[in-house]
Amino acid sequence: MALRASTSPRRLLAALVTSALALTVAGCGGGSSGGGGLTYWSMWKESEPQAKVLADAVRAFEAETGVKVSVQWQGREVLKKVTPALRGGDVPDLVDQEENPIRATLVQADAFRDLSGVFAAEVPGSAKLVSQVVSDKYLGTLKKDGKPFLVPYEVIGHGLWFDSAAHAGVAASPPKTWQDFTALLAKSKSEGRSPIALDGDIPYYNAYWTIGALQNALGPGRVSELAKDPTGKAWDTPEVRAVLASVRDLSRQGYFAPGFDGSKWPAVQEKWAQGQADFLLMGSWAPSETGAKAKSGISYQFLPLPGARQSVPVGSLGFTIPKRAKNPGAAERFIAYFMKDQHLGRIATEAKNLTPNPALPAPPELAGLAKATAELPISRPLDGLEADYPGYVDEVFYPANDLLVKGKSEVDGFLAQLAERQANYWKKHR
């Protein structure tokens, strides 16, 4: 008994160590990319339409080139898995995500590959270069020190959405100035309708209004300059004050549909899809997100937020390659391959989103957006605040802005709170 008692813990320990080693070895085997193969970690889940389009392209690429691609459908948290690997460990050869999270991780840490080579490469079988297929209108913000870090394959535009079947007049002569727009809202209100749908529990959506109106009054990029001021006092100008007052008046005039302050997303956007409110300010996911709850016969139409210096805020989703990727050549080949019309086109036809190739037809519900991006200047969503100053919107802008948009603070109160929070933010982000 005594003998067995003294040896069995050792045996147990040995068994534990062996199994732990076995697990480690198995883990390493699963993570490594075999020689010549390509490892791709995607932001999509396998069931999403984009994943289906990408998976088909991967299969076709494998068949044509003989390069083995191992895809992991990681989902939106993909970069949270890439970041720890950047310090040491297996990084994938190819990753896709929205430009902002990529900027906050790979670009911030200078761990991205310069993708100039991809833009200079030919899209197989098209006799065109990638740079000729992707509109350079979208590429201005996708560079660091002149080096491109992202090749976009999907473009998200932000603006007003309405049902053109119910509001034929708006579709025929869309409002161009803020005055035209508020006149339209006043008319709708006087006719007993709710002019605007807003899920006010999402601070991002509240910020659309204030920053969108400011961008359209001051011009793209100016709000970002205001946010850069370490004292936070740069906001206090007559021009900014006038815009802030007009945003506060939206709730004071009762233009927001009931529930905008106190309900839970997606309650109000569903009311909009049911025809209980006229306009919804949102990204180009609005039609697909509200589609299931929409009333029959709805005809989604896009309208850029009106203003004197109108622009369309646009964000991109696309491919990036970590600097430490083992097989960057194959990753670059795949990116160029995916830009073929037969693959990229399905981002529009099947995933129902806009592509960065203006020659490809847009899905019908995004036709207005495609037209606006072609005709108007491009700006950045939230003027790049969220992307360039991580944490700024959460800690500085949102808390002050939520109160302003909901009509719970005056312009003075907003400016005071913003200045205090902004000074606090820059104190710790020096």
Add this chain to the structure above:
Amino acid sequence: MAVTAIPVVRPRKAVAGGGALARRRRRTFWPFLLPALVIYLAFFIGPALASLWISFHKWDGVGEMEPRGLQNYEILFSDDTFLAAFGNTLLILVVVGAATFAVSFGLTMVLRDMRGKRFVRAVLFFPYIISPLVLSVLWGFLFRTPEGLVNSAWAALTGGTGVNWLGDHLFGVIMIGLIWVNTGFYTTVIMAGVDRIPPDLYEDCALAGATAWQRFRHVTLPLSWDVVATAAVIWTISSLKIFEFIYAFGGNTNDMPTVTVWNSALFVYGATFGGRTPQYQFGYASASAVVTLAVITVLVVLLRRLLRREAVAF
């Protein structure tokens, strides 16, 4: 068993020095302690020390760590966002804690004499088992305005629109939710203590004509004091870690909850992985975690001193 059965009373010294049982105990001390110790060192003490080390640096989690000395702590103590978040942590600790214990004692007094108390206790315990994420969804259905259950009921009864719970009193609603979630657990713990109190003491009280308050003040509280003291320490530690309920209830798929309802746990998340564009400030977040840990440690020590009483034997 054989050893304890020996009737001879040995001198104290001899027992402490040798004795078969003591020797065997000494031999089994390390094998029994070691696994727990290794796990505790690897998963609790190690990371805690690592946090302390990281807190003296600026680090984005990818590049090299850049030594910063005490600068993170200097910034922290003048960072209004952190101070507000820490204030919320203390509010949860004190207000939610006091309310949870008051309600738990109240329920204990009611349940003590109630028929079917086991069933009721199980029902009360239920919210504690369910994922805070699920509860936060339910809580949203209750309190949203205008179509939530609470305001619909209010409108049906009074015809008025009621309070804008989520719009104007978000943190208040979060605190009520936390009280509701935690009450079941602390009721169960306190009841376990109260159940040990011999019923004849209550019969004595009844004969002497004691009021409910006097029964509580002179019998229940003193005789369950050690259980209450332990429960208070458990609450202090667990209140520091509250995260999911606030995160899921105040936030949504992409965004953190509004900064006005952050507690220090959410602050750490906000400074590292949270939000649409994360900040990845691991050094700064570690400093805030270290400060929170230090303050809570002091509070626990104080609380232990404050609640120390002579155990009442019964």
